[in-house]
Amino acid sequence: MIRTATPDDIPVLHALVRELAAYEKALDEVVASEAQLREALFGDRPAAYAHVATADDDGDGEVIGFALWFLNFSTWRGVHGIYLEDLYVRPDRRGGGHGRALLAELARICVERGYGRLEWSVLDWNAPSIAFYESLGARPQDEWTVYRLTDGALARLGAGGAEA
Numbered sequence: 001m002i003r004t005a006t007p008d009d010i011p012v013l014h015a016l017v018r019e020l021a022a023y024e025k026a027l028d029e030v031v032a033s034e035a036q037l038r039e040a041l042f043g044d045r046p047a048a049y050a051h052v053a054t055a056d057d058d059g060d061g062e063v064i065g066f067a068l069w070f071l072n073f074s075t076w077r078g079v080h081g082i083y084l085e086d087l088y089v090r091p092d093r094r095g096g097g098h099g100r101a102l103l104a105e106l107a108r109i110c111v112e113r114g115y116g117r118l119e120w121s122v123l124d125w126n127a128p129s130i131a132f133y134e135s136l137g138a139r140p141q142d143e144w145t146v147y148r149l150t151d152g153a154l155a156r157l158g159a160g161g162a163e164a
């Protein structure tokens with residue numbers, strides 16, 4: 001049911017990313033191409049990793065979900081962790097254990113490699129996902145606020161200034 005993504009999965013991964021963005025009401029923000037995903041996951045210096053959920057137990061069937069992740073690092077713990085960038089299972093396939101299996105695979109990797117944490121973000125309006133995550137024992141990190149630089153602000157700061 002869960003396997004490591006391969007280069008042949010790029011078209012379906014790209015489609016699933018777009019489906020996730022539509023679900024999150026942000027499809028207009030997706031600019032990533034299949035070529036960019038291929039480079040990030042399978043290029044000379046992969047910076048991200050992906051696992052897919054398939055419709056069958058042997059992993060050869062239709063891809064119906066994915067987890068895309070990368071390594072982070074905790075200075076306090078002194079070890080890597082996994083940051084789950086995206087977890088998505090097609091709506092008509094939810095409830096079949098695929099999301100749980102994807103998270104369990106990432107947890108298994110953490111344990112096997114001695115990583116100290118598995119973490120991710122969830123939109124505050126996404127009550128079904130929040131309930132699912134909490135049922136697994138995950139807890140919100142309410143004391144932290146995520147900040148992000150993009151587009152013009154990122155370019156300005158990168159050019160040496162932070163003026164608005």
